[in-house]
Amino acid sequence: MPAAICLKTLLLGLLILLLNGCLGGGGGGSDDNASTPPAPPPANEPANLTFMSAAGIGVSDLDAAVTLYTQGMGMRELERLTRDNRTEVILESADARGSKVILMDFTDGIGRNFQQNPGKLVFYAKDPNQFASDFSAAGGRITVPPAAQPSVGNVVVGFGRDLDNNLIEIVGEPTATESFFGAFGIGVSNVDAARDFYVEVLGFEESQFLQIPGQYDEYILTSPVPGSSAVVLMNWTNGSVRNYTDNPVKLQLDVAYPERLTESVRDSGGDVSRDPAASEEADLEGALLGYASDADGTLLEIRQGIRGYLGAAGIGVEDLEAAVSFYRAGLGMQEVTRRSRADREEVVMRSADERGSDVVLMAFTDGVSRNYQQNPGKLVFYVKDPDQYALDIIAAGGRVTVPPAFQAGLGVTVGFGRDLDNNLIEFVGSADALQSYFGAFGIGVSDLQAARDFYVEDLGFRELVYLPIPFQYNEYILQGQGGSALVLMNWTHGATRNYTDNPVKLEVRSMSPEGIAQAISDAGERVTEMPAAATDSDREGETVGYAKDADGTLIEILRAPWQKK
Structure with a gap:
């Protein structure tokens, strides 16, 4: 969670008098018992990781809401889906950070009150005043203009209301490029019982409990899986009536093992309206889909989660010891460990700055x-x-084929070389490097667009940029949730390239090895070994699987190290 959240919480206590005139009424909590936590999993059973991939809010006018959230809040429309009882517009924040926001236009004819949601949406902005100005110009209503608070480090906070009266919190954040969706608040009738359900049953982690006197109490929850927005459980304490029941909002949860989650919800006394199964909705294309709800009727849409990243990049080498020496002396890497596999010996190398993915030299x-x-x-x-x-x-x-030179168009210094096995080495000047670090691994692909679709749409990597390098190659730069970038490269300068079955591998670490293997299979590619307990003596307790992409690049499937604290 950004440091601004902690500062913001201190700030809110100082703004009580200001907020009393702007946030409207609230309501007290009830005395319902907390949900019964499920029994802990067996010692050898992996944690069932969960994160909020999207936050959904019902809207009364879909087109007007899209205009406000795009023009007024900097979000981008990614796609529109026709669902069984609604149309959904999926939005991504300007910085492509945090969870997505889903605007839901219900089409089932059931009357809903979109003006009474007791939650909030929190956005972090590089320039809070400009964010507020854009928000107002697009039809939003600013209730508390952004203002710096000297007593808490001059953090800037403001508040507004969208077209359906949803509370919008605006927080200044220096690390934002433009803005991003940082947290989603939902109203709950019993904040402690809700905390127990979301932490003990759904698997979120309690980050902080806050009491804002005369306004509300809230738990801020995060996921062990990085990259998503926080979930905030809010109970208003200022004495006015709030509706906490069956509000038109939803949490879309990506889960490592969806069936286990629904079992946990049932065991806790919660409601499961649909067990996870392939969806019949055309726009979901058979995706696994389940539904449950919390004690207040907030919809929980359960999906298969596979979030992961490039843990290591492997390259075959002709002379292992010579390659180790070159990567150590020439590229500044450090040897971490050696390991024996069924058909190869591996040396794991780590960059001098200990940033990015590892490099695995394979003999x-x-x-x-x-x-x-x-x-x-x-x-x-x-x-x-x-x-x-x-x-x-x-x-x-090694060889330097293009001496480092400043590239005015890119604003950086770039050079190229070749290692002992003719692998292309690109080195880029970077002010944030202490010495050097491994920033990206490129693999050749025969069909660039198809490869992009596989790694982005099926495996969940995020597309950062498409770069056509004239008379050389076209490339997509992709990023997982951590590690080095993955670059898909297709050469265009006419020379013959071999894209098939090269001696390279991608070690992909996922929150659900089984889930990502299924995604590879569903995409029509080869899973050569389903994830299972490793048999190698040096990785007891690990889960390992193998697959290949369309060009035969080996994908070693491993479990990500994320665990609930």
Whole structure:
């Protein structure tokens, strides 16, 4: 959670008098018993990780709401879905950080009150005043203009209401590029019972409990899985009536093991209206879908979660010891460990700055002939001193093919070289590098768009940028939830490239190895070994699986290290 959340909570206590005139009425909590927590999982059963992938709010005028959230709040429309009783517009924040927001236009003819939602949406903005100005110009209503608070580090906070009276909280955040959706608040009738359900049953973590005198009590919850917005449970204490029941909102939850989650909800006495199963809705294309609700009737839409990242990038090498020496002396990496596999020996290398994914040097021992000189990918390093880095590459036995030079169009210094096995090494000057770090791994692909769709739409990587490099290659730069970037490259300069079955691998770590293996299979690619307990002596207790993409690049499927505290 951004540091601004903690500062903001202190600030709210100082703004009570101001808020009393702007946030409207509230209501007290009830004395219902807390939900019964499920029994802890067996010691050998992985944690059932959950995160909020999207927050849904009902709207009375879909087009007007889309205009406000895009033009007034900087969000981007990603897609529109026709659901069984509603139309949904999925929005992503300007910075592509945090969970998505879903605007829901109900089509079932049932009357709903969209003006009484007792929750809130929290946005973090680089320029809160400009955010408020854009919000107002697009039809929103500012109730508390953003203002710096000197007593808490000059954090800027403001409040407004959208077209359906949803509370919008605006917080200044220096790390924002433009703005992002940081938290979703839902009203609850019993804040402690709701906390127990969301933490003990659904698997969120309690980050902080706040009491805002004369306004509301709230629990701020986060997920062990990074990258999503916080969930805030709110109970108003200012004496006025609030409706906490069956509000037209939803939490879309991505879950490592959806069936286990619905069992936990049932065991706690909660309501499950649909067990997870392939959806019959055309726009969901058979995606796993389940429904449950909390004690106040807030809809919980349960999906299969596979969020992951590139944990390591593997390249085959002809001479293992020579390669280790080059990557250490020439590229500044450190040897972490050595391990034996069924058909290869591996040395794991880590960058000098200990940032990004690991690099795995693989020496095959199965007697199968491989061409290590034709890999159409690349390894990208970000370095403090590009000129010295080039000298180190040469001194260690590598080649510098393009000396580092400042690229005015990019605003950075870039150079290129080749390692002992002819792998392309790109090194980029970076002010934030202490020495150097492994920033991206490129793999050659025969069909760039199809590869992009597989890694983004099916495996959940996020597209950062598409770059056509004239007379060289076109590439998509993708990012997982951590680790180095994954670059998909297709060469365009006419020379023949081999894209098939190159001796490289991607170690992909996911919140659900089984879920990502199923996603690969559903995409029509090959799962050669379903994730299961590892048999290698050096990784007891790990889950390992294997698959291949359309070009035969090996994908080693592993569990991400995220765990509930």
